[in-house]
Amino acid sequence: MEGAVQNDIPGIDADCGGGMACATCHVYVKEDWFNKLPKKEDGEDDMLDMAFEPKTNSRLSCQIIVSDEIDGLEVNIPSKQA
């Protein structure tokens, strides 16, 4: 999320500043990558209820911490979220 905000990626606004308190950094993570990410914490799904067209592979990008293990990660956003 920080990477997206610093690079002005449209559709990832992160209104709350990365605190899992809104759903404006919502992304879709491809299946094979989705399973490699650390599991969602309590509360993330509650926020995802309010995201634009959430799916089973939805995450809040503020909760995805960049590490060597997920080097190469690709995410998409719903086309209308931008």
Next chain:
Amino acid sequence: MNKTDALIIGAGPTGLFTAHQLKLIGLDCEVVDNLDKIGGQCIELYPDKPIYDIPAVPECTGEELTNNLINQLKPFDIKFHLGERVEEVKKDKSNWLVKTSNGKSFLTPNVIIAGGVGSFEPRKFPPTECKKFENKSLFYSVKDKNIFKGKIVSIFGGGDSALDWAVELSKECKINLIHRRDEFRGAQATVDKMQELVKSGKINLFTKYQIANVHGDQRLESIDIKHENNEIKNLKSDYVLGFFGLIMQLGPIANWGLNLNKKTIEVDTEKFETNQKGIYAVGDICNYPGKLKLILSGFHEGALAARACFKLAKPNEKYRFEFTTTSSNLLKRLGKKE
């Protein structure tokens, strides 16, 4: 036309404390907020969540903080205009002419924007066809529940609003409750009640479904809902209700000629004034080098903006700094001294 020394846009914690500071130094103020209640994000997003970083308050919820701030305003007479959005801010000689969505207007030398991340708007259904039925047979809030009597109502969402209305309306309507997952984030007691009503056949529950489309000519006739596994179901529906929470939109603020940085307003750190003289921005919505989006920062920003308002509101008087512990002026205003 309402005349006031300062108009505050936003009744969240920052707006409330800014009002306190204005009244304390002897200025009048009025407050406008788009929500129908006082408290801003604290009351809308996290009324029950504890906050641990308010100075001298080890722990309090969003609701408690709001109530404490309202209590702190008790000595003062402040007019709140709730459920109204400020639409227009225009220069009028040395004043600003401010108009709201309800047609109220204000004339004031000072406008303080304490708007958080903008105004709250309901999050809407994605399919574009939904727009056609909006406010006719598709709603994001309930204004008059009587229109649903004896009808088929499809309710979307998994929070308290969706559950409360499903339970309430099930007394007199046929209810479809649709949610994108099996877990509900509403209060457990309401979830239990809803599950009972599902068992007794009063509510038809569809989980792992989301809206796919709506059908009908003049009136809504049916809706399509789509399962996680892409299976589509068609449900007869007279009305659709969506409760996906609120999103924050900068809204009309974008049109007031202010220097914006993404969704925030650039200010100086002396007066928290924008590029327009007499318009200030405080709290989450303002931006300056080092800005922290903390409630305590909003309090500081509001206190300084309030002092800056003094000069424009009372150009012939000099502002004197005083402490509430020792100043009889301040104690009088606080109602602690005759």
